Amino acid sequence: MSDSLHVEIKVNDSPVALDVPLTETLLTSLRDRLQLTGAKRGCNQGVCGACTVMVDGVAVRACLSLTANCEGQSVLTIEGAGNDRAIAALQDAFIEAAALQCGFCTPGQLIAARALLEHNASPSVEDVSKGMSGNLCRCTGYNKIIDAVRMAARRLQP
Amino acid sequence: MNTGLFRPASVSEALALLARLPEARIIAGGASLVAMINARLVDPEALVSLARIDELKEIIETPGGGFRIGAMVRHRAVAAEVRFGGTLAVVQMAAAQIANATVRNMGTIGGAVAHADPGLDYPPALVAAGATIEIAAEGGRRRMSAQEFFVDWYATALQPGEMVCAVHLPAPRPGAGLYHKLARVSGDYATASVALTMVGEDAAILTRAVIGGCGPTPLMIDEANRLLSGQPSAQNLRRAGDLLQAAADPVDDVRGSAEYRRMLIPRMLARAFDEARVRAAASS
Numbered sequence: 142m143s144d145s146l147h148v149e150i151k152v153n154d155s156p157v158a159l160d161v162p163l164t165e166t167l168l169t170s171l172r173d174r175l176q177l178t179g180a181k182r183g184c185n186q187g188v189c190g191a192c193t194v195m196v197d198g199v200a201v202r203a204c205l206s207l208t209a210n211c212e213g214q215s216v217l218t219i220e221g222a223g224n225d226r227a228i229a230a231l232q233d234a235f236i237e238a239a240a241l242q243c244g245f246c247t248p249g250q251l252i253a254a255r256a257l258l259e260h261n262a263s264p265s266v267e268d269v270s271k272g273m274s275g276n277l278c279r280c281t282g283y284n285k286i287i288d289a290v291r292m293a294a295r296r297l298q299p
Numbered sequence: 300m301n302t303g304l305f306r307p308a309s310v311s312e313a314l315a316l317l318a319r320l321p322e323a324r325i326i327a328g329g330a331s332l333v334a335m336i337n338a339r340l341v342d343p344e345a346l347v348s349l350a351r352i353d354e355l356k357e358i359i360e361t362p363g364g365g366f367r368i369g370a371m372v373r374h375r376a377v378a379a380e381v382r383f384g385g386t387l388a389v390v391q392m393a394a395a396q397i398a399n400a401t402v403r404n405m406g407t408i409g410g411a412v413a414h415a416d417p418g419l420d421y422p423p424a425l426v427a428a429g430a431t432i433e434i435a436a437e438g439g440r441r442r443m444s445a446q447e448f449f450v451d452w453y454a455t456a457l458q459p460g461e462m463v464c465a466v467h468l469p470a471p472r473p474g475a476g477l478y479h480k481l482a483r484v485s486g487d488y489a490t491a492s493v494a495l496t497m498v499g500e501d502a503a504i505l506t507r508a509v510i511g512g513c514g515p516t517p518l519m520i521d522e523a524n525r526l527l528s529g530q531p532s533a534q535n536l537r538r539a540g541d542l543l544q545a546a547a548d549p550v551d552d553v554r555g556s557a558e559y560r561r562m563l564i565p566r567m568l569a570r571a572f573d574e575a576r577v578r579a580a581a582s583s
Contacts (some may be wrong), residue, residue: 144302144303146303146304162334163303163304163343163345163346164342164343166333166337185334185335185337185338186334186337186338187330187333187398187405188486190399190401193401196313200400200401200404200405201404201405202330202401202402202405203403204333204337205329205330205333205334205402205405206329206333207304207326207329207333207346209304210304210306210326210329210346210348210350212306232512240305253400256400256401257400271400271485272400273400274399274400274485274486275398275399275400275401275402275486276399276401289303
Protein backbone atom coordinates (compact mmCIF):
# COMPACT_ATOMS: atom_id res chain seq x y z
CA MET A 142 0.00 0.00 0.00
CA SER A 143 1.22 3.46 -0.88
CA ASP A 144 1.79 6.35 1.41
CA SER A 145 -0.35 9.34 0.59
CA LEU A 146 1.00 12.75 -0.23
CA HIS A 147 -0.77 15.87 0.90
CA VAL A 148 -1.37 18.38 -1.87
CA GLU A 149 -3.06 21.76 -1.92
CA ILE A 150 -4.19 23.10 -5.27
CA LYS A 151 -6.90 25.36 -6.62
CA VAL A 152 -9.55 23.86 -8.84
CA ASN A 153 -11.87 26.27 -10.63
CA ASP A 154 -10.91 29.00 -8.16
CA SER A 155 -11.70 26.92 -5.06
CA PRO A 156 -8.92 25.71 -2.77
CA VAL A 157 -8.76 21.92 -2.60
CA ALA A 158 -6.70 19.72 -0.26
CA LEU A 159 -6.07 16.15 -1.34
CA ASP A 160 -4.17 13.13 -0.06
CA VAL A 161 -3.06 11.13 -3.07
CA PRO A 162 -0.68 8.32 -3.97
CA LEU A 163 2.53 9.40 -5.68
CA THR A 164 1.49 8.21 -9.12
CA GLU A 165 -2.11 9.47 -9.12
CA THR A 166 -2.77 11.67 -12.12
CA LEU A 167 -4.63 14.95 -12.03
CA LEU A 168 -7.24 13.33 -14.25
CA THR A 169 -7.97 10.65 -11.66
CA SER A 170 -8.10 13.21 -8.87
CA LEU A 171 -10.51 15.42 -10.81
CA ARG A 172 -12.81 12.62 -11.86
CA ASP A 173 -12.73 10.18 -8.94
CA ARG A 174 -12.10 12.45 -5.95
CA LEU A 175 -13.67 15.74 -6.98
CA GLN A 176 -16.44 14.34 -9.23
CA LEU A 177 -15.44 16.74 -11.99
CA THR A 178 -16.06 14.40 -14.91
CA GLY A 179 -15.84 16.96 -17.72
CA ALA A 180 -12.25 15.99 -18.51
CA LYS A 181 -12.48 12.50 -20.00
CA ARG A 182 -10.18 9.52 -19.83
CA GLY A 183 -9.66 8.38 -23.40
CA CYS A 184 -6.20 6.98 -24.05
CA ASN A 185 -4.51 7.86 -20.72
CA GLN A 186 -1.34 8.32 -22.79
CA GLY A 187 -1.49 11.96 -23.83
CA VAL A 188 -2.57 11.18 -27.37
CA CYS A 189 -6.34 11.79 -27.55
CA GLY A 190 -6.71 15.17 -25.83
CA ALA A 191 -10.02 14.37 -24.12
CA CYS A 192 -8.52 15.21 -20.70
CA THR A 193 -7.14 18.64 -21.68
CA VAL A 194 -7.40 21.19 -18.84
CA MET A 195 -5.60 24.44 -18.02
CA VAL A 196 -2.98 24.50 -15.27
CA ASP A 197 -1.71 27.96 -14.37
CA GLY A 198 -3.10 29.26 -17.64
CA VAL A 199 -1.48 26.65 -19.87
CA ALA A 200 -3.33 23.82 -21.63
CA VAL A 201 -2.01 20.46 -20.41
CA ARG A 202 -2.98 16.81 -20.40
CA ALA A 203 -4.52 15.97 -17.03
CA CYS A 204 -3.61 12.32 -17.67
CA LEU A 205 0.10 13.19 -17.90
CA SER A 206 0.12 15.46 -14.84
CA LEU A 207 0.75 13.98 -11.41
CA THR A 208 -1.49 15.57 -8.80
CA ALA A 209 1.34 15.58 -6.25
CA ASN A 210 3.44 17.60 -8.67
CA CYS A 211 0.69 20.25 -9.04
CA GLU A 212 1.20 21.62 -5.51
CA GLY A 213 0.23 25.29 -5.41
CA GLN A 214 -1.06 25.33 -8.96
CA SER A 215 -4.39 26.52 -10.29
CA VAL A 216 -6.48 24.15 -12.41
CA LEU A 217 -9.30 25.19 -14.71
CA THR A 218 -11.65 22.51 -16.02
CA ILE A 219 -14.65 22.85 -18.29
CA GLU A 220 -16.88 22.90 -15.18
CA GLY A 221 -15.20 26.12 -14.06
CA ALA A 222 -15.21 27.80 -17.45
CA GLY A 223 -18.88 28.86 -17.48
CA ASN A 224 -18.01 32.54 -17.11
CA ASP A 225 -15.14 32.48 -19.56
CA ARG A 226 -15.99 34.63 -22.59
CA ALA A 227 -13.98 32.54 -25.06
CA ILE A 228 -15.37 29.25 -23.79
CA ALA A 229 -18.93 30.59 -24.00
CA ALA A 230 -18.38 31.72 -27.60
CA LEU A 231 -16.82 28.37 -28.47
CA GLN A 232 -19.70 26.45 -26.90
CA ASP A 233 -22.26 28.43 -28.90
CA ALA A 234 -20.24 27.97 -32.10
CA PHE A 235 -19.82 24.23 -31.51
CA ILE A 236 -23.58 23.87 -31.19
CA GLU A 237 -24.36 26.02 -34.23
CA ALA A 238 -21.76 24.33 -36.43
CA ALA A 239 -22.77 20.86 -35.18
CA ALA A 240 -19.17 20.31 -34.13
CA LEU A 241 -20.02 17.45 -31.82
CA GLN A 242 -22.04 14.32 -31.88
CA CYS A 243 -21.32 12.07 -28.90
CA GLY A 244 -19.62 14.87 -27.00
CA PHE A 245 -16.92 12.79 -25.34
CA CYS A 246 -14.06 14.84 -26.77
CA THR A 247 -15.83 18.22 -26.52
CA PRO A 248 -14.56 19.43 -23.11
CA GLY A 249 -10.99 18.82 -24.26
CA GLN A 250 -11.71 20.39 -27.66
CA LEU A 251 -13.08 23.53 -26.00
CA ILE A 252 -10.10 23.95 -23.67
CA ALA A 253 -7.63 23.31 -26.51
CA ALA A 254 -9.50 25.77 -28.75
CA ARG A 255 -9.43 28.39 -26.02
CA ALA A 256 -5.67 27.95 -25.71
CA LEU A 257 -5.30 28.21 -29.48
CA LEU A 258 -7.31 31.44 -29.66
CA GLU A 259 -5.24 32.95 -26.88
CA HIS A 260 -2.16 32.72 -29.10
CA ASN A 261 -3.87 33.29 -32.44
CA ALA A 262 -7.01 35.43 -32.47
CA SER A 263 -7.89 34.80 -36.13
CA PRO A 264 -6.58 31.37 -37.08
CA SER A 265 -6.70 30.05 -40.64
CA VAL A 266 -8.13 26.62 -41.42
CA GLU A 267 -4.60 25.26 -41.35
CA ASP A 268 -3.80 26.98 -38.04
CA VAL A 269 -6.81 25.32 -36.41
CA SER A 270 -6.09 22.00 -38.03
CA LYS A 271 -2.51 22.04 -36.72
CA GLY A 272 -3.27 23.67 -33.39
CA MET A 273 -6.04 21.20 -32.60
CA SER A 274 -4.29 18.13 -34.01
CA GLY A 275 -3.83 16.79 -30.49
CA ASN A 276 -7.58 16.44 -29.92
CA LEU A 277 -9.12 13.42 -31.55
CA CYS A 278 -12.77 13.28 -32.53
CA ARG A 279 -14.28 10.12 -33.92
CA CYS A 280 -17.66 11.61 -34.85
CA THR A 281 -17.39 14.86 -36.75
CA GLY A 282 -14.62 14.41 -39.28
CA TYR A 283 -13.06 17.62 -37.92
CA ASN A 284 -14.32 20.07 -40.55
CA LYS A 285 -17.16 21.20 -38.33
CA ILE A 286 -14.79 21.65 -35.41
CA ILE A 287 -12.58 23.84 -37.58
CA ASP A 288 -15.66 25.82 -38.69
CA ALA A 289 -16.76 26.26 -35.08
CA VAL A 290 -13.39 27.46 -33.82
CA ARG A 291 -13.12 30.00 -36.62
CA MET A 292 -16.73 31.12 -36.09
CA ALA A 293 -15.98 31.72 -32.41
CA ALA A 294 -12.78 33.53 -33.31
CA ARG A 295 -14.67 35.93 -35.58
CA ARG A 296 -17.26 36.65 -32.89
CA LEU A 297 -14.59 37.27 -30.27
CA GLN A 298 -12.90 39.93 -32.39
CA PRO A 299 -13.11 43.30 -30.64
CA MET B 300 6.04 1.57 -0.90
CA ASN B 301 6.10 5.11 -2.24
CA THR B 302 8.57 7.25 -0.42
CA GLY B 303 7.49 10.48 -1.97
CA LEU B 304 7.84 13.35 -4.33
CA PHE B 305 10.77 15.69 -3.87
CA ARG B 306 10.95 19.16 -5.37
CA PRO B 307 14.52 20.39 -4.94
CA ALA B 308 15.35 24.03 -5.67
CA SER B 309 18.82 23.43 -7.09
CA VAL B 310 20.77 20.90 -9.13
CA SER B 311 23.01 20.07 -6.16
CA GLU B 312 19.97 19.31 -3.99
CA ALA B 313 18.57 17.11 -6.77
CA LEU B 314 21.86 15.20 -7.02
CA ALA B 315 21.96 14.69 -3.24
CA LEU B 316 18.44 13.22 -3.40
CA LEU B 317 19.40 10.90 -6.26
CA ALA B 318 22.40 9.71 -4.22
CA ARG B 319 20.26 9.08 -1.16
CA LEU B 320 17.38 7.44 -3.07
CA PRO B 321 18.86 5.18 -5.76
CA GLU B 322 15.39 3.96 -6.73
CA ALA B 323 14.09 7.48 -7.38
CA ARG B 324 13.30 8.64 -10.87
CA ILE B 325 13.55 12.16 -12.16
CA ILE B 326 10.35 13.74 -13.42
CA ALA B 327 10.70 16.68 -15.81
CA GLY B 328 7.58 17.49 -17.86
CA GLY B 329 6.01 14.07 -17.29
CA ALA B 330 4.98 13.60 -20.92
CA SER B 331 6.84 10.29 -21.26
CA LEU B 332 7.22 9.16 -17.64
CA VAL B 333 3.57 9.56 -16.65
CA ALA B 334 2.42 7.84 -19.83
CA MET B 335 4.71 4.94 -18.85
CA ILE B 336 3.32 4.95 -15.29
CA ASN B 337 -0.23 4.85 -16.71
CA ALA B 338 0.75 1.92 -18.93
CA ARG B 339 2.21 0.21 -15.84
CA LEU B 340 5.64 0.00 -17.40
CA VAL B 341 7.16 1.75 -14.39
CA ASP B 342 6.03 2.17 -10.80
CA PRO B 343 8.47 4.61 -9.23
CA GLU B 344 9.00 4.49 -5.47
CA ALA B 345 10.09 8.09 -5.38
CA LEU B 346 10.20 10.99 -7.79
CA VAL B 347 12.54 13.96 -7.94
CA SER B 348 10.78 16.80 -9.73
CA LEU B 349 12.94 19.39 -11.47
CA ALA B 350 10.07 21.89 -11.68
CA ARG B 351 11.51 24.33 -9.12
CA ILE B 352 15.08 24.54 -10.41
CA ASP B 353 15.35 27.92 -12.13
CA GLU B 354 18.73 27.16 -13.72
CA LEU B 355 17.07 24.55 -15.91
CA LYS B 356 14.29 26.74 -17.30
CA GLU B 357 16.07 29.15 -19.62
CA ILE B 358 17.55 29.33 -23.10
CA ILE B 359 20.64 31.51 -22.85
CA GLU B 360 23.09 32.63 -25.49
CA THR B 361 26.61 31.45 -24.67
CA PRO B 362 29.79 33.52 -25.26
CA GLY B 363 30.67 31.88 -28.60
CA GLY B 364 27.23 32.67 -30.06
CA GLY B 365 25.79 29.24 -29.26
CA PHE B 366 22.96 28.45 -26.87
CA ARG B 367 22.41 26.60 -23.62
CA ILE B 368 18.91 25.13 -23.46
CA GLY B 369 18.05 24.20 -19.87
CA ALA B 370 16.73 20.68 -19.34
CA MET B 371 13.30 21.94 -18.28
CA VAL B 372 12.73 24.09 -21.35
CA ARG B 373 9.46 23.01 -22.93
CA HIS B 374 9.16 21.94 -26.55
CA ARG B 375 6.85 24.91 -27.12
CA ALA B 376 9.62 27.37 -26.22
CA VAL B 377 12.16 25.76 -28.56
CA ALA B 378 9.58 25.57 -31.36
CA ALA B 379 9.05 29.33 -30.99
CA GLU B 380 12.75 30.23 -30.67
CA VAL B 381 13.50 32.80 -33.36
CA ARG B 382 17.23 32.93 -32.55
CA PHE B 383 17.72 29.42 -33.94
CA GLY B 384 18.44 30.44 -37.52
CA GLY B 385 20.73 28.98 -40.20
CA THR B 386 21.83 25.47 -39.37
CA LEU B 387 20.10 25.55 -35.95
CA ALA B 388 16.68 25.68 -37.62
CA VAL B 389 16.92 21.87 -37.51
CA VAL B 390 16.35 21.97 -33.74
CA GLN B 391 13.50 24.47 -33.91
CA MET B 392 11.83 22.46 -36.69
CA ALA B 393 12.12 19.21 -34.77
CA ALA B 394 10.63 20.77 -31.62
CA ALA B 395 7.69 22.13 -33.61
CA GLN B 396 6.83 18.61 -34.83
CA ILE B 397 6.81 16.87 -31.44
CA ALA B 398 3.39 15.38 -30.62
CA ASN B 399 0.86 18.22 -30.44
CA ALA B 400 0.46 21.72 -28.98
CA THR B 401 -0.71 20.57 -25.55
CA VAL B 402 2.04 17.98 -25.12
CA ARG B 403 4.58 20.59 -26.30
CA ASN B 404 3.41 22.71 -23.33
CA MET B 405 4.49 19.87 -21.03
CA GLY B 406 7.40 17.94 -22.53
CA THR B 407 10.97 19.13 -21.98
CA ILE B 408 14.20 18.80 -23.93
CA GLY B 409 15.98 17.22 -20.95
CA GLY B 410 13.24 14.67 -20.50
CA ALA B 411 13.28 13.80 -24.20
CA VAL B 412 17.03 13.24 -24.42
CA ALA B 413 17.17 11.26 -21.16
CA HIS B 414 14.25 9.09 -22.33
CA ALA B 415 16.10 8.36 -25.60
CA ASP B 416 13.20 6.76 -27.41
CA PRO B 417 14.50 6.25 -30.97
CA GLY B 418 11.17 7.49 -32.36
CA LEU B 419 11.58 10.92 -30.76
CA ASP B 420 12.24 14.00 -32.84
CA TYR B 421 15.01 15.64 -30.83
CA PRO B 422 17.76 12.99 -30.93
CA PRO B 423 18.47 13.05 -34.70
CA ALA B 424 18.08 16.85 -34.79
CA LEU B 425 20.56 17.32 -31.93
CA VAL B 426 23.10 15.02 -33.55
CA ALA B 427 22.74 16.93 -36.83
CA ALA B 428 23.16 20.24 -35.03
CA GLY B 429 26.35 19.06 -33.31
CA ALA B 430 24.79 19.51 -29.86
CA THR B 431 26.42 18.48 -26.61
CA ILE B 432 24.65 17.29 -23.49
CA GLU B 433 25.55 18.83 -20.12
CA ILE B 434 25.49 16.15 -17.44
CA ALA B 435 25.69 16.82 -13.70
CA ALA B 436 26.99 14.39 -11.10
CA GLU B 437 27.90 14.97 -7.47
CA GLY B 438 31.55 15.16 -8.55
CA GLY B 439 30.91 17.95 -11.08
CA ARG B 440 29.65 18.52 -14.59
CA ARG B 441 30.73 17.10 -17.90
CA ARG B 442 29.72 17.52 -21.50
CA MET B 443 29.34 14.86 -24.13
CA SER B 444 28.36 15.02 -27.78
CA ALA B 445 24.77 14.03 -28.55
CA GLN B 446 26.14 11.36 -30.85
CA GLU B 447 27.99 9.64 -27.97
CA PHE B 448 25.18 10.28 -25.49
CA PHE B 449 22.61 8.05 -27.21
CA VAL B 450 23.93 4.51 -26.84
CA ASP B 451 21.03 2.11 -27.44
CA TRP B 452 17.23 1.69 -27.39
CA TYR B 453 16.10 3.93 -24.50
CA ALA B 454 19.65 3.92 -23.19
CA THR B 455 22.03 6.83 -22.74
CA ALA B 456 25.52 7.38 -21.35
CA LEU B 457 24.00 8.69 -18.09
CA GLN B 458 25.34 6.88 -15.04
CA PRO B 459 23.31 6.24 -11.89
CA GLY B 460 23.07 9.43 -9.84
CA GLU B 461 23.63 11.66 -12.86
CA MET B 462 21.16 13.99 -14.54
CA VAL B 463 20.85 15.97 -17.75
CA CYS B 464 21.13 19.70 -17.00
CA ALA B 465 21.12 21.24 -20.44
CA VAL B 466 21.63 20.85 -24.15
CA HIS B 467 24.27 23.07 -25.71
CA LEU B 468 24.05 24.14 -29.33
CA PRO B 469 26.98 25.56 -31.28
CA ALA B 470 26.61 28.98 -32.88
CA PRO B 471 24.30 28.81 -35.91
CA ARG B 472 26.10 28.87 -39.25
CA PRO B 473 24.74 30.33 -42.46
CA GLY B 474 23.01 27.73 -44.57
CA ALA B 475 20.07 25.50 -43.78
CA GLY B 476 18.87 23.17 -41.08
CA LEU B 477 15.77 21.08 -41.46
CA TYR B 478 13.92 18.16 -39.98
CA HIS B 479 11.56 16.00 -42.00
CA LYS B 480 9.43 13.40 -40.30
CA LEU B 481 7.20 10.76 -41.76
CA ALA B 482 4.48 9.70 -39.35
CA ARG B 483 1.22 7.81 -39.77
CA VAL B 484 -0.80 10.69 -38.38
CA SER B 485 -0.01 14.16 -37.09
CA GLY B 486 1.68 13.96 -33.70
CA ASP B 487 2.77 10.34 -33.88
CA TYR B 488 6.31 9.17 -33.28
CA ALA B 489 8.44 9.12 -36.42
CA THR B 490 8.19 6.06 -38.65
CA ALA B 491 11.39 7.51 -40.06
CA SER B 492 12.92 10.96 -39.97
CA VAL B 493 15.78 12.92 -41.46
CA ALA B 494 17.62 15.74 -39.72
CA LEU B 495 19.99 17.69 -41.90
CA THR B 496 22.27 20.67 -41.56
CA MET B 497 23.97 22.27 -44.53
CA VAL B 498 26.59 24.97 -44.21
CA GLY B 499 26.87 26.96 -47.41
CA GLU B 500 30.41 28.12 -48.20
CA ASP B 501 30.65 29.72 -51.63
CA ALA B 502 29.59 27.02 -54.06
CA ALA B 503 30.60 24.15 -51.77
CA ILE B 504 28.52 22.84 -48.91
CA LEU B 505 29.18 20.97 -45.69
CA THR B 506 26.40 18.57 -44.84
CA ARG B 507 25.48 16.45 -41.81
CA ALA B 508 22.61 14.03 -42.38
CA VAL B 509 21.07 11.98 -39.58
CA ILE B 510 18.36 9.34 -39.82
CA GLY B 511 15.91 8.87 -36.94
CA GLY B 512 13.45 6.10 -36.14
CA CYS B 513 15.43 3.46 -38.00
CA GLY B 514 17.52 1.84 -35.29
CA PRO B 515 18.50 2.10 -31.64
CA THR B 516 20.17 5.50 -31.96
CA PRO B 517 20.30 8.37 -34.46
CA LEU B 518 22.20 7.16 -37.51
CA MET B 519 24.98 9.34 -38.91
CA ILE B 520 27.84 8.10 -41.10
CA ASP B 521 30.94 10.20 -41.75
CA GLU B 522 31.34 8.79 -45.25
CA ALA B 523 27.75 9.69 -46.13
CA ASN B 524 28.31 13.23 -44.86
CA ARG B 525 31.46 13.44 -46.97
CA LEU B 526 29.53 12.32 -50.07
CA LEU B 527 26.88 14.97 -49.35
CA SER B 528 29.44 17.77 -48.96
CA GLY B 529 31.55 19.76 -51.38
CA GLN B 530 29.69 19.80 -54.68
CA PRO B 531 27.80 16.52 -54.48
CA SER B 532 26.74 14.84 -57.70
CA ALA B 533 23.46 12.97 -58.07
CA GLN B 534 25.50 9.79 -57.91
CA ASN B 535 27.04 10.78 -54.57
CA LEU B 536 23.62 11.59 -53.19
CA ARG B 537 22.46 8.11 -54.18
CA ARG B 538 25.55 6.53 -52.66
CA ALA B 539 25.02 8.37 -49.38
CA GLY B 540 21.43 7.11 -49.33
CA ASP B 541 22.60 3.58 -50.00
CA LEU B 542 25.16 3.75 -47.18
CA LEU B 543 22.60 4.98 -44.66
CA GLN B 544 20.07 2.44 -45.84
CA ALA B 545 22.57 -0.40 -45.45
CA ALA B 546 23.68 0.73 -41.99
CA ALA B 547 20.15 1.25 -40.61
CA ASP B 548 18.78 -1.29 -38.18
CA PRO B 549 15.03 -0.67 -38.18
CA VAL B 550 12.43 -2.89 -36.57
CA ASP B 551 9.01 -4.10 -37.67
CA ASP B 552 6.41 -2.40 -35.54
CA VAL B 553 2.97 -0.86 -35.69
CA ARG B 554 4.40 2.22 -37.46
CA GLY B 555 5.88 0.30 -40.36
CA SER B 556 7.91 -2.71 -41.36
CA ALA B 557 11.69 -2.68 -41.29
CA GLU B 558 11.64 -3.08 -45.07
CA TYR B 559 9.38 -0.07 -45.50
CA ARG B 560 11.58 2.03 -43.24
CA ARG B 561 14.67 1.05 -45.25
CA MET B 562 12.88 2.03 -48.42
CA LEU B 563 12.09 5.45 -46.95
CA ILE B 564 15.67 6.36 -46.03
CA PRO B 565 17.17 7.27 -49.44
CA ARG B 566 13.92 8.88 -50.57
CA MET B 567 13.57 11.05 -47.47
CA LEU B 568 17.26 11.91 -47.59
CA ALA B 569 17.03 13.07 -51.21
CA ARG B 570 13.98 15.18 -50.48
CA ALA B 571 15.55 16.80 -47.42
CA PHE B 572 18.81 17.37 -49.28
CA ASP B 573 17.08 19.10 -52.20
CA GLU B 574 15.09 21.33 -49.89
CA ALA B 575 18.19 22.19 -47.85
CA ARG B 576 20.05 23.22 -51.01
CA VAL B 577 17.23 25.54 -52.00
CA ARG B 578 17.11 27.04 -48.52
CA ALA B 579 20.86 27.35 -48.21
CA ALA B 580 21.02 29.11 -51.59
CA ALA B 581 18.21 31.45 -50.59
CA SER B 582 19.96 32.36 -47.33
CA SER B 583 23.34 33.19 -48.87
